[in-house]
Amino acid sequence: MAVLPILTTGTPVLHQRAARVDRVTNDIRALVADMTDTMHEAPGVGLAAPQVGVGLQIFVWRYESDEALHQGHVLNPRLILRGPWKGRFRGEPEEEGCLSIPGFRYPLARAHRARLVGTDLEGHPLDIAARGWLARIFQHEYDHLQGILYRDRLARKWRKEAEIDIAHSDFINTRDSWTPGEDGQESDFVTEFDGAEVDNAEVDNAEVDGAEVDGAEVDGAEVDGAELDELIDDGDNHVRENADPTVDDNSAGSGGPSGTPRDTQV
Numbered sequence: 001m002a003v004l005p006i007l008t009t010g011t012p013v014l015h016q017r018a019a020r021v022d023r024v025t026n027d028i029r030a031l032v033a034d035m036t037d038t039m040h041e042a043p044g045v046g047l048a049a050p051q052v053g054v055g056l057q058i059f060v061w062r063y064e065s066d067e068a069l070h071q072g073h074v075l076n077p078r079l080i081l082r083g084p085w086k087g088r089f090r091g092e093p094e095e096e097g098c099l100s101i102p103g104f105r106y107p108l109a110r111a112h113r114a115r116l117v118g119t120d121l122e123g124h125p126l127d128i129a130a131r132g133w134l135a136r137i138f139q140h141e142y143d144h145l146q147g148i149l150y151r152d153r154l155a156r157k158w159r160k161e162a163e164i165d166i167a168h169s170d171f172i173n174t175r176d177s178w179t180p181g182e183d184g185q186e187s188d189f190v191t192e193f194d195g196a197e198v199d200n201a202e203v204d205n206a207e208v209d210g211a212e213v214d215g216a217e218v219d220g221a222e223v224d225g226a227e228l229d230e231l232i233d234d235g236d237n238h239v240r241e242n243a244d245p246t247v248d249d250n251s252a253g254s255g256g257p258s259g260t261p262r263d264t265q266v
Helices: 026-041 131-144 155-166 170-174
Strands: 046-048 057-063 069-082 094-096 106-108 111-120 125-131
Touching: 026 046, 026 057, 026 069, 046 131, 057 131, 069 125, 069 131, 094 131, 106 155, 111 131, 125 131, 155 170
Parallel strands: none
Antiparallel strands: 046 057, 057 069, 069 111, 094 106, 111 125
C-alpha cells in the first residue's frame, strides 16, 4: 500500500468521464488500498480514482459522524438523488472543499438525500441510502467520475470567486499534483486570500450557468435521458426497506454537519 499523488484541477483526467471497471484484478485491489491510504493521509473524507490519475469508476470514503463511522469503496456506482429541485438542488449551502483544489472552500447546496448503488471488490452489491454529510460525500465523489469538480456546480457568484482564486494560486498553477505527507496536508494550503472583487449580487442557489446533474438520477426529474429508478423513499421521511442499510446523519440540518472541519475535504 502506498500514498499516491493527488492531481490538481486542470489535469485532463479530472475533466473526463471515467470508464467502467470490467474486471477486478490485483491492480484494481491495490488501487483501492492505495486510494484509501492516500485519503487518510490527506486527510479527506473521500477520494475518486481520477484524482490519482486513473480514469475508472471507483471511489472510496471514510466519514465519522457523531453516531457512527462510515467507510467503504464502490465500483461502477449509480447515484439517485432526492431534495428540493428547481433546475438545481436548492437548500442551505454548506462549505465544501476538494483535494484536487487544495486550500479553498466555497458554499454549495447539495441534495440532502442520496442513494448509492454499485458493487464492491468482491462483486457484492451495495445499496446505501444516506442523508446529510454522507450524502454530500457521495455526490462529490460521484461527480468526479463524471468529470465534474465541485466548483463547476457553484452558484455564479462563488464560481467567479473560485476562478479568480485558482487563477491566483501559485501552487495550483505551477504543480499538477501534490502528495499527502510529502507535501504536507491539504489544510496546509488553506489561505485567507479572497480573490479579486466579485459582484455582490445575491447568491441564488438555483442561479447557475446551465449546470446539470450529469449522470445522476433525480427523483421526479429526468436527467441526461437516464431512466429514473425507484424513489429513495415512499414519502417525506420513510426510506424503502429494500434501500437498507440506511445512514441517517441529521446532525447538521439540510446540507451537512454544522461547523464542518476545514480539513475535512473530498
